[in-house]
Amino acid sequence: MRNVLIGGLCASLILGLSACNDEANSKAPETGKTATAQAVTKVLGSGIEFANFDKSVRPQDNFYDYVNGTWLKQTEIPADRTSVGAFYDLREKSRDDxxxxxxxxxxxxxxxxxTDEQKVADLYRSFMDTDTLNKLxxxxxxxxxxxxxxxxxKDDLVTYFAKSQVIGGGTPMAFYIDVDAKDSSRYATHIWQYGLSLPEKDYYFNDAERFVNIRKAFVEHIAKMFTLAGFAAPQESAEKIMALETAIAAxxxxxxxxxxxxxxxxxxxVKxxxxxxxxxxxxxxxxxxGADKQGDIIINQPSYIExxxxxxxxxxxxxxxxxxxWQLLTHFAGQLNDALDNENFAFFAKTLNGQQExxxxxxxxxxxxxxxLGEVVGKVYVKRHFTPEAKDxxxxxxxxxxxxxxxSIQELSxxxxxxxxxxxxKLAKFNPKIGYPNKWEDYSKLTIAADDLIGNAMRASQVEHQRDLEKLxxxxxxxxxxxxxxxxxxYYNPTMNEIVFPAAILQPPFFNMQADDAVNYGGIGAVIGHEMGHGFDDQGAKFDGEGNxxxxxTEQDLKEFSDRGTALIAQYDGYQVFDDLHVNGGLTLGENIGDLSGVTIAYRAYKKSLNGKEAPxxxxxxxxxxxFIxxxxxWRAKIKEESLRNRVATDPHSPAEFRALGALSNMPQFYTTFGVKSGDAMYVAPEKRVKIW
Structure with missing residues (x-):
C-alpha cells in the first residue's frame, strides 16, 4: 500500500553527568556556585554517550565512527533482530512498555x-494461544x-481483488482513500500498484547471483507453503505464481x-x-x-493499470x-499455525533479511x-510515559x-x-502535532474474540475500510x-501540511529532559527540522500552505532549487554501502534534503536560543x-547485510552512517567546530557543498 507518511528516527540509554568518563569530567569547568545553590539548582548533563566514542578515529575523517565507533565494534545484533541502534532500541523499549x-x-x-479492555485482552490472547492456532x-x-x-x-476475479483487500488479503492493485493532492478540501479515491511478494521489481529481473538465489528460494518457499496448507500441485503452482508475479513486476x-x-x-x-x-x-x-458512487479516481501509475x-x-x-x-496464504501466514508461521519467517525474515531467529x-x-487497537493502548501509554512538561x-x-x-528562508541568496x-x-501554516491525538480512535464497531485471530484481523481490516469510506x-x-x-x-503529511511527533520518540537520545539544550537541538531539534524540511524537499515543495x-x-527559483537537488543526488550516489552497492541518491533525495535541512535549521535555532550568550x-x-555529537x-545503528541491501533497494532513507556524514559534510559550522581542513576525509570544497534551506 502507498505510505504517505515520511520520517523516522529514535533512541536508547543516555549517559548523564555521573556516567561520563574521567577525562571528560576532568575538563569540566567549575560552576562557581556554592553547595547550597547547587542543591536547589537542576544541573543538566551533556547528554553525550562518551562510552560509544572511538578516539582512534579522527572526527575530521569520519565523525560517525568517532562518535559511535566503540559501540559499533562491541555491539552484536541479537539473533531475533536484523538491526540495533538508537532508533531500534527505543522501539524495543516502547514494546516493553x-x-x-x-x-x-x-x-x-x-x-x-x-469494552476496549476486553478487546485488547482477547486480541492478545488470540495471538498468544498457539495451541488453538495449531488445532485450527x-x-x-x-x-x-x-x-x-x-x-x-474474469469479472468475478476483479470483484475478488476488491474483496481480498477489504479483509486484508493481497491484491494486484491497492485501493485507498486520502486527501486529494490538488484539492485539499476533499478526500479522493486512489489506486496504487501492488501485488508483489518480493521487495521491489528489480528482485524479479536482476541477474546478479544474490537475486537469482532469492528467486530460486522464493519458488521453493511457495511450494513449501502450499504443501503445508494442503493446496494442490505445490511445485507447479509455485512456478505459475512466480511467472505471474514477474509479469506484474514488469x-x-x-x-x-x-x-x-x-x-x-x-x-x-470513473466512466x-x-x-x-x-x-x-x-x-x-x-x-x-463500496466506492461506486465516486465520479473520479486518481490512478497513481496509469501504465501499470493498463x-x-x-x-x-x-x-x-x-x-x-x-x-x-497465494496472496491470501502469504498475507495471513504469520497468524496461522506454527508450521506455516515458521516457514513464512524462514523466507521473508531469514533468507531475505538475515534474521536468524x-x-x-x-x-x-x-x-x-x-x-x-493502537490508540486504545496509546491512551494509557501517554499517561505513563509522556509528561506535560515534555510536551510543553x-x-x-x-x-x-x-x-x-x-x-533562513528570508536570508536565502x-x-x-x-x-x-x-x-x-507555508511555514506559518505548518500544523505541529505532539505526543498524542486530540481525538482518540473509536473501535466500538470492531468485534474481537479470544479464539479467532484470523477473524479478528479480517474484521479489523473491514472496519478500517468502512471508516475510510465514510470520509468520502x-x-x-x-x-x-x-x-x-x-x-x-x-512524519510530515503534505496534503495536511502537518508535522507529527508521537510520544515514543520524545525520549533520549532524541529528547532528553535531563540534558542541556545543545544535545536536544542536535537530536529532536534536527528531527523537527527534518520533518519541516519535508515540507520543502523535492516533493513537499510542490505543495502550498493549504496542502494543495x-x-x-518562479521559474528561476525552481531551477536553482532543482540544481541543488541534483548536486545532492550526486553526493549520495557516491556513498558506497558495500563493494558492489552504492546509495541511490534519486530514491533518497527527499530524506537527504530533510536531514540536511533539519540539522542546518536546528543549529540555527540552537544558536538563536542562546540570545547572544556563550553556551556553557x-x-x-x-x-x-x-x-553535532x-x-x-x-543515527547509531548496526544492520544485517541482507536487510541493509533490501533497504538500499527500497527505503527512501539513506543508511544511517551517510545520514550523519552526508549532512555534516555540507555544513560550514561543522568544519569550524572540529577543524576540518583540505585533505581530511570529510572535507568537501566550499563550492561543492550543498546548501538548500
Whole structure:
C-alpha cells in the first residue's frame, strides 16, 4: 500500500553527568556556585554517550565512527533482530512498555464484552494461544479459499481483488482513500500498484547471483507453503505464481518514479476507466469496494493499470486463482499455525533479511495489538510515559525551529522575494502535532474474540475500510493521526501540511529532559527540522500552505532549487554501502534534503536560543560540539547485510552512517567546530557543498 507518511528516527540509554568518563569530567569547568545553590539548582548533563566514542578515529575523517565507533565494534545484533541502534532500541523499549499495559489488562478478570479492555485482552490472547492456532491449522482461511475456487469469470476475479483487500488479503492493485493532492478540501479515491511478494521489481529481473538465489528460494518457499496448507500441485503452482508475479513486476514503476508526486497524480473520471484498462470490470471492482458512487479516481501509475488489464485478459483464470490463493496464504501466514508461521519467517525474515531467529511471540503479539487497537493502548501509554512538561518543552522547540526556518528562508541568496513570501506562508501554516491525538480512535464497531485471530484481523481490516469510506464527501479530519503515540517515528503529511511527533520518540537520545539544550537541538531539534524540511524537499515543495499541489515557485527559483537537488543526488550516489552497492541518491533525495535541512535549521535555532550568550562548557565540550555529537549519536545503528541491501533497494532513507556524514559534510559550522581542513576525509570544497534551506 502507498505510505504517505515520511520520517523516522529514535533512541536508547543516555549517559548523564555521573556516567561520563574521567577525562571528560576532568575538563569540566567549575560552576562557581556554592553547595547550597547547587542543591536547589537542576544541573543538566551533556547528554553525550562518551562510552560509544572511538578516539582512534579522527572526527575530521569520519565523525560517525568517532562518535559511535566503540559501540559499533562491541555491539552484536541479537539473533531475533536484523538491526540495533538508537532508533531500534527505543522501539524495543516502547514494546516493553506496551507489553506491560497489555498484560495488566489481560490479567483482569471478567472484562465486560465490547469494552476496549476486553478487546485488547482477547486480541492478545488470540495471538498468544498457539495451541488453538495449531488445532485450527488453515481452517480459518477455508471460506476465502472456497470463494477463490468459486471464481468463474474474469469479472468475478476483479470483484475478488476488491474483496481480498477489504479483509486484508493481497491484491494486484491497492485501493485507498486520502486527501486529494490538488484539492485539499476533499478526500479522493486512489489506486496504487501492488501485488508483489518480493521487495521491489528489480528482485524479479536482476541477474546478479544474490537475486537469482532469492528467486530460486522464493519458488521453493511457495511450494513449501502450499504443501503445508494442503493446496494442490505445490511445485507447479509455485512456478505459475512466480511467472505471474514477474509479469506484474514488469509493469511496475520503479521506486524513484513512484515517489514523484507529479507523475503519480493522474485523475480519471470513473466512466473513462475502460479506456485505460478495458478488460477490468471497473463497476464490479468499485461496487465490491463500496466506492461506486465516486465520479473520479486518481490512478497513481496509469501504465501499470493498463498493463495489469492486459494481464487480466491474457492470463488464464486458473493461474489467477492460484495467485490469489497465494496472496491470501502469504498475507495471513504469520497468524496461522506454527508450521506455516515458521516457514513464512524462514523466507521473508531469514533468507531475505538475515534474521536468524523468530522474535519471542509476545513481541509479535504486542505488534498485533498496536496494529489493530493502537490508540486504545496509546491512551494509557501517554499517561505513563509522556509528561506535560515534555510536551510543553517540545512545543517550545517546534516554535523555535519554525522561527529559525523563517529567518533562513528570508536570508536565502538564491530565492526571489515572491517565492520567499509563499515559502514563509507555508511555514506559518505548518500544523505541529505532539505526543498524542486530540481525538482518540473509536473501535466500538470492531468485534474481537479470544479464539479467532484470523477473524479478528479480517474484521479489523473491514472496519478500517468502512471508516475510510465514510470520509468520502465528509469534511477533512484534521485530528486524525497516521501513527500511534507508542510509535518511535515522526512524519510530515503534505496534503495536511502537518508535522507529527508521537510520544515514543520524545525520549533520549532524541529528547532528553535531563540534558542541556545543545544535545536536544542536535537530536529532536534536527528531527523537527527534518520533518519541516519535508515540507520543502523535492516533493513537499510542490505543495502550498493549504496542502494543495501547485506551482508556487518562479521559474528561476525552481531551477536553482532543482540544481541543488541534483548536486545532492550526486553526493549520495557516491556513498558506497558495500563493494558492489552504492546509495541511490534519486530514491533518497527527499530524506537527504530533510536531514540536511533539519540539522542546518536546528543549529540555527540552537544558536538563536542562546540570545547572544556563550553556551556553557559541559563535560569538556562546547555547545557546538555537543550539538553535532548529539546529532550524530541518534543515527547509531548496526544492520544485517541482507536487510541493509533490501533497504538500499527500497527505503527512501539513506543508511544511517551517510545520514550523519552526508549532512555534516555540507555544513560550514561543522568544519569550524572540529577543524576540518583540505585533505581530511570529510572535507568537501566550499563550492561543492550543498546548501538548500
Amino acid at each position: 506496551v507489553k506491560a499495559i497489555i498484560e495488566e489488562v489481560a490479567a483482569t478478570a471478567n472484562l465486560k464484552p465490547g 491449522g488453515v481452517s480459518p482461511l477455508v471460506k476465502e479459499v472456497d470463494a477463490i475456487r468459486a471464481i468463474a469469470s 509493469q511496475h514503476w520503479d521506486v524513484v518514479e513512484s515517489r514523484d508526486s507529479t507523475k503519480t497524480y493522474n485523475k480519471y473520471q 473513462d476507466l475502460p479506456t485505460l484498462a478495458p478488460d477490468i470490470n471497473w463497476n464490479a471492482y468499485l461496487t465490491a469496494l 498493463g495489469l488489464g492486459k494481464l487480466v485478459k491474457d492470463t488464464d483464470l486458473p493461474t489467477w486463482k492460484t495467485y490469489m490463493q 523468530q522474535e519471542p511471540r509476545w513481541k509479535r503479539g504486542v505488534a498485533t495489538v498496536n496494529n489493530l 518543552r517540545m512545543e517550545q522547540l517546534v516554535e523555535n525551529l519554525r522561527g529559525a526556518y523563517g529567518d 538564491w530565492m526571489s522575494a515572491d517565492t520567499k513570501v509563499a515559502a514563509k506562508d 464527501g465528509a469534511q477533512i479530519d484534521r485530528d486524525e493521526w497516521h501513527m500511534t503515540p507508542q510509535t518511535v517515528n515522526a 499541489m501547485r506551482d508556487w515557485w 562548557v559541559i563535560d569538556g565540550l562546547t555547545g557546538d560540539q555537543r550539538f 548529539g546529532f550524530t549519536q541518534i
